[in-house]
Amino acid sequence: MTSLDVELAHEAAHLTTSRAALAAMRTRTEELTRSDVAGDPFSAEMLARALARRLEQLLDDGTTPLFFGRLDFAAAGTPYAGETFHVGRRHVTDAAGDPLVVDWRAPVSTAFYQASALAPQGVRRRRRFGFAGGRLTSFEDEHLGSGEEAGLGSRLLTEEIERPRVGPMRDIVATIQPDQDALVRADLDTSLCIQGAPGTGKTAVGLHRAAYLLYAYRERLSRTGVLVVGPNVAFLRYIAEVLPALGEVDVLQRTITQLVDRVPVRAVDTPQALAVKGDARMAAVLAASLTSALRAPSEPLVYTETGARLRLGPSELGEITAEARASYAAGTPYSTARDRVAHRVAERFRRQVERRGGSPSDAWVTRVVRSRTMRTWLDAVWPPADPVALVARVLGDADLLARAADGILTPAEQDVIVWPEPRRRPRWTEADAVLIDEAAGLLERTPGFGHVIVDEAQDLSPMQARAIARRSPYGSLTVLGDLAQGTAASGARDWPSLLTHLDKPATVVTPLTTGYRMPAEIVEFANRLLPALAAGVAPARSVRRAPGALSVEQVRNPVTAAVALVRAAVAEPGSVALICADATTARIFRALTTAGLAAVRADQPPEESPADATPGTAGSVGAAPPVTVLPATLAKGLEFDTVVVLEPAAIVAAEPRGLNRLYVVLTRAVSRLVVLHAQSLPAALC
Numbered sequence: 001m002t003s004l005d006v007e008l009a010h011e012a013a014h015l016t017t018s019r020a021a022l023a024a025m026r027t028r029t030e031e032l033t034r035s036d037v038a039g040d041p042f043s044a045e046m047l048a049r050a051l052a053r054r055l056e057q058l059l060d061d062g063t064t065p066l067f068f069g070r071l072d073f074a075a076a077g078t079p080y081a082g083e084t085f086h087v088g089r090r091h092v093t094d095a096a097g098d099p100l101v102v103d104w105r106a107p108v109s110t111a112f113y114q115a116s117a118l119a120p121q122g123v124r125r126r127r128r129f130g131f132a133g134g135r136l137t138s139f140e141d142e143h144l145g146s147g148e149e150a151g152l153g154s155r156l157l158t159e160e161i162e163r164p165r166v167g168p169m170r171d172i173v174a175t176i177q178p179d180q181d182a183l184v185r186a187d188l189d190t191s192l193c194i195q196g197a198p199g200t201g202k203t204a205v206g207l208h209r210a211a212y213l214l215y216a217y218r219e220r221l222s223r224t225g226v227l228v229v230g231p232n233v234a235f236l237r238y239i240a241e242v243l244p245a246l247g248e249v250d251v252l253q254r255t256i257t258q259l260v261d262r263v264p265v266r267a268v269d270t271p272q273a274l275a276v277k278g279d280a281r282m283a284a285v286l287a288a289s290l291t292s293a294l295r296a297p298s299e300p301l302v303y304t305e306t307g308a309r310l311r312l313g314p315s316e317l318g319e320i321t322a323e324a325r326a327s328y329a330a331g332t333p334y335s336t337a338r339d340r341v342a343h344r345v346a347e348r349f350r351r352q353v354e355r356r357g358g359s360p361s362d363a364w365v366t367r368v369v370r371s372r373t374m375r376t377w378l379d380a381v382w383p384p385a386d387p388v389a390l391v392a393r394v395l396g397d398a399d400l401l402a403r404a405a406d407g408i409l410t411p412a413e414q415d416v417i418v419w420p421e422p423r424r425r426p427r428w429t430e431a432d433a434v435l436i437d438e439a440a441g442l443l444e445r446t447p448g449f450g451h452v453i454v455d456e457a458q459d460l461s462p463m464q465a466r467a468i469a470r471r472s473p474y475g476s477l478t479v480l481g482d483l484a485q486g487t488a489a490s491g492a493r494d495w496p497s498l499l500t501h502l503d504k505p506a507t508v509v510t511p512l513t514t515g516y517r518m519p520a521e522i523v524e525f526a527n528r529l530l531p532a533l534a535a536g537v538a539p540a541r542s543v544r545r546a547p548g549a550l551s552v553e554q555v556r557n558p559v560t561a562a563v564a565l566v567r568a569a570v571a572e573p574g575s576v577a578l579i580c581a582d583a584t585t586a587r588i589f590r591a592l593t594t595a596g597l598a599a600v601r602a603d604q605p606p607e608e609s610p611a612d613a614t615p616g617t618a619g620s621v622g623a624a625p626p627v628t629v630l631p632a633t634l635a636k637g638l639e640f641d642t643v644v645v646l647e648p649a650a651i652v653a654a655e656p657r658g659l660n661r662l663y664v665v666l667t668r669a670v671s672r673l674v675v676l677h678a679q680s681l682p683a684a685l686c
């Protein structure tokens with residue numbers, strides 16, 4: 001045995017001890033769940049829930065390493081001098097409470113990610129472990145104290161980056177890089193905006209940041225929660241397992257459409273209507289239409305009860321409604337302001353009774369507030385409102401829209417969004433649902449989150465950004481995106497304006513440019529599009545080269561060529577996707593299945609496809625894994641080992657920002673990208 005073998009055996013023994021300790025921690029928790037818990041039913045229920053969650057966190061699936069790193073601190077100079085820590089996904093302690101593994105999010109673990117030869121932070125040696133199926137197979141040391149540092153040359157990092165991708169996204173907790181770590185560990189009160197080229201780890205950083213914040217600010221966030229917003233359902237399926245793998249099961253993950261789901265979405269807007277409905281000026285139109293229903297009191301209000309006749313004149317009433325209008329203008333929700341008017345009026349009546357020697361109770365005031373007299377009067381001066389009805393009225397009544405949009409939208413813009421006639425059962429669009437959410441936000445306060453992470457944020461329209469801002473009035477944001485990948489017509493063209501709509505205008509924009517997904521050959525090919533996209537972003541630099549990773553082939557029949565390519569690709573390890581213009585998805589899917597290849601369509605729910613449509617999912621045991629047929633508009637955020645792109649010119653021609661779409665499509669491959677075309681390639685790519 002070499003000394004390295006001895007060292008490895010020693011580490012393997014530590015792994016065995018740690019696994020046994022984790023099992024013991026689980027047994028202790030299980031015993032607690034079985035024991036009779038004293039206290040009232042509510043506390044018992046809360047305790048039972050906390051224990052169930054704890055049990056879930058203590059699960060050890062045996063295939064993921066319990067620790068992936070080790071820090072040996074130098075003999076002096078830090079609070080941890082002379083100590084050794086194994087760094088892993090969760091704390092594991094022995095029976096005496098001493099740590100066998102420390103959580104990657106604990107303060108002591110920071111050095112694992114941040115220490116360098118230049119600034120060793122007291123670390124003498126940093127060790128990274130290699131694993132295969134939960135078994136420890138190797139380790140790699142950096143003697144930081146002696147100026148030795150692997151950086152991006154780390155063999156284990158390279159293996160992790162190059163590993164064939166199958167199934168959903170995995171965590172990167174073992175190999176987070178220093179620039180990424182600084183973003184992950186930024187404090188809760190700091191909002192971040194990360195402009196990152198494709199594959200630079202924005203999504204990974206966002207999800208690890210969620211896990212970090214939930215660890216470091218557990219108390220605060222257990223009350224307010226964390227929300228992750230992604231571009232579509234396929235993307236959410238793809239990232240769904242990262243946070244649970246990091247022990248965090250309580251993060252809400254939603255698309256923006258799921259977030260604003262007060263009405264079913266059954267229709268699609270024209271591009272022109274979409275542009276107007278997504279514009280921030282629509283907020284002013286809705287606000288104006290709501291206030292247009294307010295009336296200044298012109299008659300006295302008389303309240304009679306058991307012989308007493310109480311009266312307030314129009315000027316006194318006007319004073320109260322004017323005050324409420326001012327508070328509404330300053331941000332008080334419409335419905336709260338309406339309640340306030342009722343209470344102020346009732347209080348004035350109470351004073352009148354008091355002046356006459358009476359002493360009405362609070363219950364009396366409540367009775368006045370709820371009286372028919374009050375409701376009838378309020379309905380006239382401050383009518384009740386409903387968000388769905390409000391938007392239906394604005395879009396369904398050209399005159400009302402013209403009044404509310406006067407000086408805000410041009411007549412042509414109004415024509416684009418107004419319905420030809422009022423609809424009893426409107427067929428709502430996604431943009432309408434956002435308008436309804438805006439209206440609801442005018443009426444009532446929207447419950448907010450302690451932290452919101454928004455991925456692919458460049459595609460948010462100003463109105464969608466406002467929907468997110470409403471959910472984060474006191475919390476912070478992590479905004480992730482890439483202006484060059486912007487494909488939505490009303491999406492952001494620069495970060496400062498989007499951050500203003502998100503109500504976090506002072507947020508600093510941080511770039512990420514080191515690409516981990518694609519080899520340089522693919523990155524450089526895709527980067528040819530950047531000048532034409534004019535997004536003003538820094539191009540990505542890949543951490544590796546892979547000769548042969550890119551081929552661009554002009555063929556007579558790209559579909560036939562794709563079938564042959566896919567047949568060969570599915571025999572290799574790793575996921576395969578065929579990306580095409582949306583309109584050709586069905587035809588290409590048919591061509592693959594007719595040729596006997598197992599294929600799934602990413603644009604259909606899993607049960608309608610022959611296999612699970614989760615991007616990159618491997619097929620049933622023994623069968624060739626299915627290839628995913630991916631319409632170009634669903635490619636965002638996903639990645640596959642091998643990607644075949646069909647007919648770039650058709651992808652570009654399919655939509656106004658088609659070149660941006662092509663940039664997204666060309667940046668999805670981890671190992672190999674094949675571009676097949678019969679038509680000429682877009683000029684920007686040549």
Ligand SMILES: Nc1ncnc2c1ncn2[C@@H]1O[C@H](COP(=O)(O)OP(=O)(O)OP(=O)(O)O)[C@@H](O)[C@H]1O
Binds near residue numbers: 482
């Ligand atoms: N530090 C890292 N170590 C290992 N792998 C990494 C690291 N950072 C990113 N990756 C990997 O690179 C790939 C791209 O990451 P991610 O999807 O987060 O990038 P992105 O910036 O969101 O890309 P896009 O803008 O194209 O959606 C993923 O497979 C991710 O696991």
